[in-house]
Amino acid sequence: MSYSRKTLEFDTILDYVSRYAKTESAKNNLLNLNPLQSITEVLSELDLTEEVLGLIARFGSFPLLDDFDIEEVLNLIKIGQSLTISSILSLRLLLVMIEDMIQYKKSYQKQNVTMKVDEIFNELISLRKIITLIEDIMDPDGVILDTASDELYQIRRQIKRLELQRKDILNQLLQKRASQLNDQMIVIRNDRFCLPVKQEFKNTFKGIIHDESSSGTTVFIEPSETMEKTVEIGRLKFSEQQEIIKILESLRLLIVPHIEELEINMFHLIKLDFLQSKAKYALEINAFKPNINDKGLIELVNARHPLIDPDKVVPISLILNDIKKTIMITGPNTGGKTVALKTVGLLTLMAQSGLLVPLDQTSNLSLFKEVYADIGDEQSIQQSLSTFSSHMTKIMTIIEKIEDNCLVLFDELGSGTDPQEGSALAMGILDYLNDYDIRMIVTTHYSELKLYAYSHPHIANASVAFDVETLRPLYKIHYGISGSSNALSIASRLGLNSTVIEKAKTYTLSKDNDLTKSIKAFEEDSMRVKEKEQTLTLELQELKKEKKRLEKAYDELEASKDKILLDTKRKAEQQLKETQEKAQELLDILSIKPLKxxxxxxxxxxxxxxxxxxxxxxxxxxxxxxxxxxxxxxxxxxxxxxxxxxxxxxxxxxxxxxxxxxxxxxSDKPIDRSKDIKKKETAKPSYSDARMELDLRGFRYEDVKDELDKFLDTAMLNHLKSVRIIHGFGTGAVRKAVQDVLKKSPYVSEYRYGGEGEGLNGVTVVTLK
Incomplete structure (x- = not known):
């Protein structure tokens, strides 16, 4: 894999990122960061960095200490070498930091949001028991406690007793031999307790002279009376140090079984240090996670070069895809062409390495096998290479190594030699590279290359904007039109003699050949298309707004519908409940007694x-x-x-x-109607008030039709115009059966309920045809 790291200043970016690292291990990992080839790995690293950025924004930085990497201490523990007080203090700080990191994890995990970074935090192992072991023998300043062992307790007790005895002796001598002393004080010389004796008494004062004053009037003598105590104290202090060594070794042996857990913690803490460094740099440059693909789609929206002052950098936007695989950017020097090249290349390397990038989140970046860049004049004096030769050396390397799925960036392709030959050479290079499925961005001043771009559908012509009045680049890319070098305008604004400018213009007019005219025609057509595109874009935006409004109205209707359905369901459930209660009541009636x-x-x-x-x-x-x-x-x-x-x-x-x-x-015993039927069949119909009537009270619902049909047949045979049917009130079942028959009967003209004196609703009066 070949990436133009130095040319695109990727190494500079990594140096900035590494400054946030707490450990040398994380710093080295960042400085040696390389672009990844797997889209899964890239997305995973970007997701982790984005998650850590979110955690920092909400919960603050990780509680990581400076230089918490204690790999050397762990190696000492493993090989059996004695631990020092400082190494144990470093170990204790690491263990406390692990507990703080576990608490940090618990605080953010209360939000019940699952993240990939959980997998790293969950690997941290609490080793509070080791902290307890250390605190049992040592205070936070590294002083071994008297209670660390019984032996140490006894030794220090003896030392304190002897020190008190020595102090008492010295105080007695201060009083007893005050006339021989220059001062009533005890001084320390060469770690020995001495008295300031006058010069004239130095031979009569028994002891060892350790020092004398600069004036020579005072000698510092260790009295012979305290020497024995001092020697004994020295012997005990040696024993104290030996006992401390034993205590520290015992502690090391207790830590050995946990060495693997410590190494696991170190590994994941360094990973978190690594991620936090990337996240903090992303916070510094206001970076985001772009959409990542491996299809060669580059779609930058408001992309910013991270090494340019945020107050001065101007965002750029550009697109490379399957249709337009190459962009040809033209325009004046200092117009922002090179910045555009470097921005695309650098952001590609950053994202492919798992770094968040400064652009809008809607942007797309692609993974590439290689990123080649020929940018700037890197003329080598030692190699005697000219500007043209320097460019050619790089281009030759690119042509030799080129393959599909690469990103190639050419700055001023074909420059450094005769314009005509340079243009021809540049077009030859582009023709050769066209056989590969790659993405390219090329900058140039040559008119021939501008026309070349127009005649090749896979190349998009673009230009960088330049303010001729202020002589400042605008760093904006305009698609569809090629740019002008604006050399005469810039020279004029800089104050070049107007006569020189006019003479130069006459040469440009004579050079205004068919090529230039063709380019201008292309650009005019392109501008018209651009204007139509802008109009359509505005219309599309309005349609999107209208769509959102309609979607909102639809959602409101859906919510209203859901409420209506819910109310209807509740009413239906209530009605069903009432129906069930009524049905249960009828069932109870059925179960109480036999029914007729x-x-x-x-x-x-x-x-x-x-x-x-x-x-x-x-x-x-x-x-x-x-x-x-x-x-x-x-x-x-x-x-x-x-x-x-x-x-x-x-x-x-x-x-x-x-x-x-x-x-x-x-069932009840059936009523024997055979005699009545026979009578009805043989006898004349009976009348009441000149109207025939049929009493159906006590009949079953199923028997009503047959009986009523016979009754109506008989009435018609007797040429009756009106009849009365008695069905009673009851439950209404017999009444309904009667009305069902009357509705379908061809003999019935009309029917009604009985009036006053006719039986009211218990009787139906029928008029026959």
Missing amino acids: DHEIAEIKFELKQLGIEEMPKESKDSFKKGDFVHIKSYNQIGQVTKVSKDVYTVKFGMFEMPFSSTDLKK
Whole structure:
């Protein structure tokens, strides 16, 4: 893999990022960061960096200490070398930092948001037990506690006793031999406790002289009376140090079983240090995560070069895709062409390395196998290379290594030699590279290359804007038109003699050949297309606004519909509940006592009104010989003649058949109407107040039709004009059955309920045709 890191100043970016690292390990990892080839890895690193940036913004920086990497201390523990007080203090600080990091994790995980960085935080292992071991033998300043061991306690107790005895002796000598001393004080010379003795008494004062004053009037003598105590104290202090070494070794042995856990913690803490450094740099340059693809799509929206002063940098926007694989940028020097090249290349390397980049989040960046850049004049005096040779050396390398899926950046392609030959050479290079599926950005001044771009559909012509009045580049890229060098305008603004300018213009007019005219024609057409595009863009924006408005209205209607449906559902549930309660009431009636046929018919009618078409299943009844029963399957009334377990023999009409209890229901003895029927068939119809009437009270719903049809037939045969049908009030089942027949009867002209004296709603008066 080959990336133009130095040319695109990627190494400078990594240096800035590494300054945020707390450890040398994280810093080295950042300085050696390389672009990744896997889109999965790139997205993972960008996601992690973006998550850490969000954590820093909401919860502050990670509680990482400077130089917390104690790899050397861990190696000492593993190889069995004695630990120093400072190394144990470093270990303790690391362990406390681990606890702080675990608390940091708990504080943000309360938000119940799952993130990829959780996988790193969750690997941190609490080692509070080691902190406790260290605190049992040492205070936060590194002083070994007296209670670290019994032996150390005894040694220090003896040292304190001897030091007190020595102090008492010295104080007694201060009083006893005050006349021989220059001062009433105890001084330390060469780590020995001495008294300031006058010069004239130095030979009579027993002890060892350790020093004398600059004036020579005072000698500092360690009295012989304290020397024995001092020697004993020295011996005990040596024993103290030996005991401390034993204590520290015991501590090391207790830490050894946890060395793997410490190394796991170190690995993940350095990873978090690495991520935090990237996130903090992203915060500094106001960077975001772009959309990443491996299809060669580059779509920069307000991209900014991170090394240019944020107050001065002007965002750029450009597009490279399958249709326009190359951009040809023209325009004056210092117009921003090179900045555009470097911005595209640098941001590509940054994103491909897992760094957030300064652009709008809607931007797209692609992964590339290689990123080649030939930018600037890198003439080498030592190699005797001219500007042209320097460029050619780089271009030759690119041509030799080029393959599909590369990004190539050429600054002033073909420059440094004769314009005509340079243009031809540049076009030859572009033709050769056109055979590869790559993305290119090329800057040039040559008119021939501008026309070349117009004649190749895969190349987009563009120019950088330049303010001729202020002589300042605007760093904006205009698509569809090529730029001018503006050399004469710039020279004029800089104050070049006007006569020189006019003479130069005459040469430019004579050079205004067919090539220049063709370019101008192309640009005019392009501008017209651009204007139409802008108009369509505005219209599209308006349509999008209208779409959003309609979507909002639709959402409001949907919300209203949902509310209506909810209310309707509640009402339906309430109605169902009431229906169920009414149906249960009817079932209770059925279970209390046997019902007559007309009562059953009325209950069936009420159930039908409730939307229940079938009668509920009845519980099994028991019958005895002689009982009258209704046979459901035959819809007949019969009499039980024989009982055998759950089989009942029933006689009905001319038949006698066995039935189970589920097919039978108790019934009243049927009314024998045979005599009445015979009388009605043979006798003349009976009249009441000159009107014939039919009494249907007590009839079943099912029997009404047959009886009423016969009655109407008879009425028509007797040429009656009006009849009266008595059905009573009851549940309304018989009344409804009567009206159903009357509606369909061809004999009926009209019908109504009875009036005063006619039976009211218990009677229907029928007028016949």
